[in-house]
Amino acid sequence: MNVENTKAQMRKGILELCILAILKNNESYPSEIIEELKKNKLIIVEGTLYPLLTRLKNADLLSYRWEESTSGPPRKYYALTSKGDQFLEELKMTWEELSGAVNHSLKSTKS
């Protein structure tokens, strides 16, 4: 079993949650989201983000608007829809349960 692979799988699972969380506070365009994710080492290659955004958008969890840029092509600014907001809340709860459970099991194995 490849440890890199497992890591990537784990990261990917929570990536949607993180994107929704980032967009909850303020609308952003992809490069900003990437910056944020990179800071937390949640993303290795940028390419990963685009299919994910498209999928979330197609699922009506996100919406976007175009904005002209001074230094390049026009940007897509993404924002959470109300459905996305609900979805985020649910994911958050699940994450808290999970992280609690995972942390707990990790600790109990340690001791």
Added chain:
Amino acid sequence: MNKTVSCNISGIIFNLEENAYATLNTYLTNLRTHLRNVEGSDEIYADIESRIAELFSGKLGVSKEVITEADVDEVIRILGNPEEYIDEDAEESEGQNKEKETKRSESAKVFMRDPDNGVIAGVCTGISAYFGVDLTLVRGLFVLLFFLTGFGLGLYIVLWIIAPRANSSADKLRMRGKPINIDSIKREVHEAAERVERYSKSKATRQKFETVKDRTNRFGRALGSIIGLFLIIGAAFGIITFLTVTLTEVGIFSSDDGERLISLYEFSDVIFRSDFQSFLGWTGLLGTVLIPMIAFIIMGMIMLLHIRSQWSKYVFILLTIFWFVSIGILTVTGLQVGSEFSSYKEIDESIGQVASSKLVINVPEVYGSDIGKVLEIDDEEFSNRIQMEDENIKSGFVALKFVPSEDSLFHIKTVKSSYGITSKKALSLSNNIIHDVHLDSNQLTVYPYYLFPADDKLRGQHVQVYVAVPVGGEIDWKGNKKQLNISNRSSKIEFETRTVEVDID
């Protein structure tokens, strides 16, 4: 100094160095291929292109106007390779069903033909890829099948019709059952690119005509293969037929036991004067017939397998020389044998005369009612009974001829004739013929065969029995008259003023 390519990425014009453009183009092509089965692929593609434009914009400034290959490499590093992000994504997003489907299409082999790497339609290439067998072996087997049964041709055509054509790199990978991911496609594309590069380098000066030439070459190759195949098949057929007729026992003459047929080869023993002449004759004949066949087969092989080599030229020159030598030998031998037939002599021998009004012709049963195989030449039928009996040749071509008698008696005579190199030789050969015919009162016994020494060879020795029939004379038959070669076709013998009815049927 580097050439630049200007291109539009997401609505912005960029100047890229040539190799930077090539790298980016490959990347985007790979991305497109990979996005094929992903929902919203156009949007994702546009987003990524937009991101590339953004990253490029960041690279350029007042002192830098061109995107270099290093820039492209860096952008690709930032974005990651498509297989790093899209494959996993697609699997997760499309759920169980899609996942299964993807896996199957990745591992299952598909039988397809690959005309780009094939000779005719790429069927053999397809089989080779599908079963992982060496291509040369598959082609060899097909050629063998063509030869042995002709079944190969049908099989090939059927496979040609049913097998889909492999068009894309992905198809070609599927043929081999290789997993289809961006990596393997890239490898394939890379290999193809290298091939093209090598080709164009070697023909740098003729680069312009490359595509046109390629196409005509392809057509020419396919045509060449078909012609080559036909040459091989035709020549092989010719050789087999020729050898069958000459060497095996499909000869036209039966041997003395009546069971076995004498082959033309054995028959040649009674034609040629000496072993040496026989050897020359056969060498000439075999060379004259077989050398062109061999040349056709070699030519066919060259066309079929597209062999290009220097030696073939010398082989053909050598074969041509041998061929002319063979023709020469055959001609000389033929003339020699022919000269043996240049003179003709016949010996008349009176058997006697019969005063009775009725002549009984007795033909002893030698061949039975079965007159054997009949050889038909120009509507004339000949019993094909030439046999070897000890040191003698036994021939069944005794002819009987009725002619009008000048008086009231039956007159019987035999004429033995032969050809020879000189009149003297012809005469002695005629003398050597032994034919048993005797007259006992009105009973004429005519044996249906004659003998002559095998050492005399076949020189057209012939025996004819003449029966002169008087007016009102009657012929009675005993035995099997069909064993004789009766030359009178009608039962009427023309006299100067009258005709006589003779029962010859």
